[in-house]
């Protein structure tokens with residue numbers, strides 16, 4: 332699913348109005364019925380509804396919802412804030428006029444000062460102050476109003492977006508100047524900001540409501556941001572032909588492990604094998620020989636000359652891909668081995684974990700990472716490589732810049748993993764869940780991404796579908812074991828099931 336900017340959404344909306352002859356009132360009506368339906372499915376008419384409406388079409392949505400809820404027997408208190416110089420939008424004025432005499436609605440239009448009403452604990456606050464038309468961070472009276480709403484203990488439902496939040500970048504916004512919603516009901520499209528972890532506290536749970544606005548208009552519109560869904564992965568994944576052999580599914584060298592972290596080699600090896608690699612060789616220190624050969628007998632093991640750390644990475648054969656980093660530590664010998672190896676590499680690599688920490692000790696080394704390599708940092712590894720960041724948003728912006736500069740793919744891990752390409756395209760992946768916050772789950776991902784590159788997928792798609800399948804495997808594992816007890820090996824065990832589910 333493409334993720335559009337607020338400006339693009341506005342132009343899609345205008346195109347629908349012009350080309351299809353749909354009026355803006357009709358659009359508000361559609362949005363409001365979807366929102367009302369969602370509210371009614373969650374809360375009974377005994378819950379008092381308190382509607383805060385702004386001067387634009389977000390306010391119009393809120394006023395229309397107020398009328399619909401009153402029609403369904405809810406008790407509704409409405410406050411319309413008509414305090415800006417520009418007055419009300421046409422749709423907002425239309426719904427205001429319609430609301431003034433509806434039974435069950437207590438309506439107040441505020442044009443000047445007002446005394447804030449008591450918001451009881453059992454109230455459902457409907458936040459229709461501002462949506463995608465917000466021009467600058469809230470200040471003055473609106474800022475105080477938002478603070479007041481946030482300080483209530485009520486349930487807050489934000490229409491389209493929490494008021495005060497922007498659809499894209501929010502670094503300038505202080506969290507206290509944004510409504511902290513319990514539930515955000517986005518109209519037709521999710522926004523870029525929904526996938527950035529800093530905004531999770533504003534959004535609460537979020538859901539996109541389909542109002543059949545845009546299928547034709549949005550199809551041709553380009554966007555650099557994309558939410559990867561199951562149907563996309565299904566389209567990208569190739570079925571295995573009946574007449575096939577392991578030679579058709581590529582070979583991978585996994586450089587992983589050191590004394591005390593051989594588990595990382597195991598997790599990454601399982602990730603590669605469970606996602607269909609044809610041949611897997613693991614290079615690690617000699618101490619890894621027995622554990623790897625007994626716990627992952629499907630993988631070959633190539634021993635370094637050193638007992639406990641990797642000192643030399645000189646592949647003896649041609650491999651379709653080399654994945655480097657899980658559990659290798661940052662011993663001087665290993666840093667040097669990584670440096671020598673990267674300097675002589677020409678094909679795309681997958682670099683994770685300590686592989687990245689070794690590079691962080693030789694920052695110039697990034698210049699020599701082969702183009703279209705995939706690096707897979709979590710936030711800590713990212714900051715070690717590219718300097719400290721104070722927000723996820725700034726990390727994402729740096730990822731876009733560095734991906735272009737070094738011509739590499741940056742897979743930045745998190746609740747929503749983002750796969751950033753050098754041309755600025757970002758795939759967001761949200762298939763995972765909190766069960767994945769467990770040691771070794773990142774190593775499993777390294778194995779998966781390497782395996783898909785070896786199988787012939789381009790590195791950007793290998794990273795994107797790899798992250799999707801990894802997340803889904805974690806979610807499937809959580810269906811059995813809950814979110815606390817999933818092990819990285821459970822994630823690996825569910826990879827094949829995830830792939831089967833996607834293909835069926």
Ligand SMILES: NC(=O)C1=CN([C@@H]2O[C@H](COP(=O)(O)OP(=O)(O)OC[C@H]3O[C@@H](n4cnc5c(N)ncnc54)[C@H](O)[C@@H]3O)[C@@H](O)[C@H]2O)[C@@H](O)CC1
Nearest residue numbers: 344358359362386387388389461462463464465466467491
């Ligand atoms: N996207 C769509 O296709 C649809 C959108 N609809 C709704 O329309 C909304 C967008 O409507 P609008 O474009 O009218 O925008 P908004 O309702 O978000 O706000 C616009 C108004 O707020 C004022 N304003 C902006 N920033 C301000 C600030 N910092 N302080 C004080 N006032 C400020 C503007 O001058 C304008 O009067 C969406 O969020 C959604 O709720 C729906 O009604 C129907 C379909």
Ligand SMILES: Nc1ncnc2c1ncn2[C@@H]1O[C@H](COP(=O)(O)OP(=O)(O)O)[C@@H](O)[C@H]1O
Nearest residue numbers: 744745746763764765767768770771772773774
């Ligand atoms: N709350 C969460 N929701 C979804 N995915 C998560 C969550 N926490 C972690 N993950 C995923 O789990 C993996 C953890 O990787 P990483 O931090 O490298 O772990 P490790 O170093 O232990 O292997 C990443 O793919 C990340 O996206």
Ligand SMILES: [K+]
Nearest residue numbers: 461490492494
């Ligand atoms: K809102």
